[in-house]
Amino acid sequence: MSQTYPLQQAYKDHLVEEVVSYDDALAAFDPVLGLEVHVELNTASKMFCGCSTEFGAEPNTQTCPVCLGLPGSLPVVNAKAIESAIRIGLALNCSIAEWCRFARKNYFYPDMPKNYQISQYDEPIAFDGWTEVEVDGKAYRIGIERAHMEEDTGKSLHVGGATGRIHGADYSLLDYNRSGVPLIEIVTKPITGTGDKAPQVARAYVQMLRDLLRALGVSDVRMEQGSLRCDANVSLRPSPEAPLGTRTETKNVNSLRSVERAVRYEITRQAALLSAGGRVKQETRHWQEGSGTTSSGRSKEQAEEYRYFPDPDLVPVAPSREWVEQLRGTLPELPTERLKRVSAEWGFSEMEMRDVVSAGAVNAIMATVAAGASPQSARKWWLTELARRANERGVDLEDTGVTPAQVAEIQAMVEAGTINDKLARQVFDGVLAGEGGPAEVVTARGLAVVSDDTALGAAVDAAIAANPAVADKIRGGKVQAAGALIGAVMKELRGQGDAARIRELILTKLG
Ligand SMILES: [Zn+2]
Numbered sequence: 001m002s003q004t005y006p007l008q009q010a011y012k013d014h015l016v017e018e019v020v021s022y023d024d025a026l027a028a029f030d031p032v033l034g035l036e037v038h039v040e041l042n043t044a045s046k047m048f049c050g051c052s053t054e055f056g057a058e059p060n061t062q063t064c065p066v067c068l069g070l071p072g073s074l075p076v077v078n079a080k081a082i083e084s085a086i087r088i089g090l091a092l093n094c095s096i097a098e099w100c101r102f103a104r105k106n107y108f109y110p111d112m113p114k115n116y117q118i119s120q121y122d123e124p125i126a127f128d129g130w131t132e133v134e135v136d137g138k139a140y141r142i143g144i145e146r147a148h149m150e151e152d153t154g155k156s157l158h159v160g161g162a163t164g165r166i167h168g169a170d171y172s173l174l175d176y177n178r179s180g181v182p183l184i185e186i187v188t189k190p191i192t193g194t195g196d197k198a199p200q201v202a203r204a205y206v207q208m209l210r211d212l213l214r215a216l217g218v219s220d221v222r223m224e225q226g227s228l229r230c231d232a233n234v235s236l237r238p239s240p241e242a243p244l245g246t247r248t249e250t251k252n253v254n255s256l257r258s259v260e261r262a263v264r265y266e267i268t269r270q271a272a273l274l275s276a277g278g279r280v281k282q283e284t285r286h287w288q289e290g291s292g293t294t295s296s297g298r299s300k301e302q303a304e305e306y307r308y309f310p311d312p313d314l315v316p317v318a319p320s321r322e323w324v325e326q327l328r329g330t331l332p333e334l335p336t337e338r339l340k341r342v343s344a345e346w347g348f349s350e351m352e353m354r355d356v357v358s359a360g361a362v363n364a365i366m367a368t369v370a371a372g373a374s375p376q377s378a379r380k381w382w383l384t385e386l387a388r389r390a391n392e393r394g395v396d397l398e399d400t401g402v403t404p405a406q407v408a409e410i411q412a413m414v415e416a417g418t419i420n421d422k423l424a425r426q427v428f429d430g431v432l433a434g435e436g437g438p439a440e441v442v443t444a445r446g447l448a449v450v451s452d453d454t455a456l457g458a459a460v461d462a463a464i465a466a467n468p469a470v471a472d473k474i475r476g477g478k479v480q481a482a483g484a485l486i487g488a489v490m491k492e493l494r495g496q497g498d499a500a501r502i503r504e505l506i507l508t509k510l511g
Contacts, residue, residue: 017293018272022196022264025271030240031198033191033263034233034247037209039184039219040152040226041084047151047182048075048118048314055225059175067180069114074313077102081182082125082317083327084218085149088184089126090328091212092144097125099318102149102311111154111174119185121308124148125317131212132336133204135197137354142205143189154179184218190244198234198267200358203260206230207360210256211335214363223254224399230259231284234266236274245270246280250294253287256360256396262287265294335362342366346375359387360397367404373411381407385428401432409438422495423447451498453505456489459497460505463488474510482506 046053049066065073089096100123104116129144155178160170186209194201210221210228221228235247248270250262270280285294333341339362343353346365356362361382368378382397386407390397410427413419419427419442430441442448450456463485464471473481482503489502 017269018276019265019268020272020275022268025236025267026196028275029236029238029267029271030192030242031194031263031267032235032237032244032247033188033194033198033202034235035188035191035202035205036231036233036249037186037206038229038231039088039186039209039213039221040228041081041182041184042217042219042227043078043080043084043182045078046180047078047081047149048180051180053181055227057177059173059177062177063179068176069112075118075311077314077317078182081149082319084182084216085125085147085184086319086324086327087216087331088186088213088218089129089147090324091216091331091334092126092129092131092147092186094126094129094144094147096319096324097123097127097317098321099123099316100125101316102314103308104311105150105306105308107306109153110172111156111176111179113154113176113179117151117153118311118314119150119308120148125319131205131208133201133208134339134357135200135204136358137350138197140191140194140197140201140204142191142201145187145189147184147186150183150185152178152181152183192240199260199264202232202263203256206259207256208335211363215332215335215338217332223256223396226252226254229254232259232262232266234263234270235280236267236270245274246282248280248283248285248294250285250287251297255399257394258287258289261292262294265292269294338362338366346379348375348379352379355383359383361387364398364404364407368407368411371405371408373408377411377414378404378407381411381424385425389428389432402428406431406438413438413442417451417498418442418448420449420495420499423449447496449498450493450496451501453501455493456497456502456505459489459492460485460502460509462492464506464509471510474506479507 043053045051046067049064051064051067052062054062066075086096100120102118103121105119105121106116108115124146126147127145130141131144132139132141154174154176157173157175158164158166158169159173161168166172188205191201210223213219213221213228219227230253232250232253233247234250235245237243237245248266250266253259253262273280281299283299284297286297287294339357342362348356356365356379359382361379364382365375365378368382369375386400386402387397390400393400410424414421414424426445426447427438427441430445431438435441435444467485467488470481470484485506486499486502490497490499
């Protein structure tokens with residue numbers, strides 16, 4: 001193994017850990033992933049009571065004796081949440097339990113007033129499924145261990161500390177509005193055989209899941225608001241034939257980009273430990289967005305420490321086969337099928353399609369095409385201008401702040417000759433700066449292309465006068481020399497001239 005080096009940006013309040021280069025890590029070890037995704041369902045009320053689930057309300061205004069865990073209160077299951085859980089299970093090719101129960105998971109956190117969480121343990125509603133993702137043109141099949149129902153916890157706010165963590169805080173506040181919001185936890189089987197593509201496969205899986213859940217209409221899947229949260233398990237082993245190594249679980253990674261980065265970092269950190277003869281500690285770790293590292297959290301509880309037992313307050317869930325089949329009939333076109341369909345419809349080359357998938361632009365292009373743009377123009381804007389901006393800002397493509405409808409509107413203005421590609425970039429700047437929609441930005445910034453002959457004619461005359469030698473060449477028949485004059489006119493008009501019309505005027509004026 002070659003040299004190790006410390007991470008420059010590691011948080012000063014966390015231990016700086018050694019890592020090796022990604023290539024060195026992959027040369028010596030085979031990574032294995034396990035992904036746990038929590039998704040908040042978008043039911044109107046909570047999992048076991050009638051409280052609203054609306055996001056962003058004043059703290060503790062959406063609570064009742066059930067979700068506050070007051071003695072004597074009794075939970076009643078939300079039928080809509082069960083329906084969503086079954087549909088998610090079916091979309092992931094899972095078997096649906098004929099009979100299953102809720103269990104109490106006992107642990108003690110202030111944001112969980114009952115001191116247990118209602119979850120499912122050995123009887124999940126959906127189990128043993130699979131799905132598929134594509135990375136760089138290769139399909140990876142991902143086994144789904146289970147999808148089970150549970151309730152969310154409340155939220156703690158630690159006040160006074162520098163980091164927002166409990167360390168150094170003066171006091172903590174609790175908000176129980178989220179307590180009891182229905183969650184589905186989707187757990188994969190160990191994902192093997194990804195090799196150096198492990199970080200991208202992890203990202204592609206979470207992205208596919210987000211698209212799937214959105215298509216099902218069961219969640220608003222906003223990672224930045226925490227309605228879709230990913231915990232990434234990573235372990236290394238010396239070879240694909242070796243038994244699984246000790247894994248770490250990096251918690252609550254809240255963007256697609258961070259999923260990829262967190263997996264990559266853990267691979268390099270664990271490889272450094274193992275190749276130095278150390279051991280990986282089984283623990284939860286926290287993703288540090290700023291430094292791009294993970295830091296040690298609590299050591300991981302074993303299932304027995306939670307003392308699970310069936311919740312005696314809740315009846316078992318026994319969905320009839322008729323109901324399950326009826327729900328199967330409500331499944332929308334799933335992301336993998338949709339990808340096949342649009343690949344055929346859009347007519348992109350294999351390479352172009354691969355780039356679209358890697359950039360996570362399938363949805364955005366679909367929506368832009370639906371808003372009236374051609375597939376090629378939609379692809380062009382999302383993969384160049386918007387991908388660059390997403391990258392600069394460190395956000396996912398769909399979170400740049402420009403909507404597909406706005407992209408279609410900008411493209412329509414380009415096609416109508418109101419603006420050109422160069423001006424379109426300034427329109428994107430304006431939209432991103434919060435100056436309004438594309439049309440407003442064009443007006444406010446005065447970006448429309450100048451195609452009026454009086455204004456253009458004056459600029460053309462000035463350019464001819466300033467470049468007599470070029471003008472003579474054109475008079476002499478060297479039409480290709482017109483480019484230099486067009487450039488001069490465009491410069492004069494700050495890029496806002498109608499290039500085709502300028503060319504016509506030059507050639508007319510110079511015979
Ligand atoms: Zn309640």
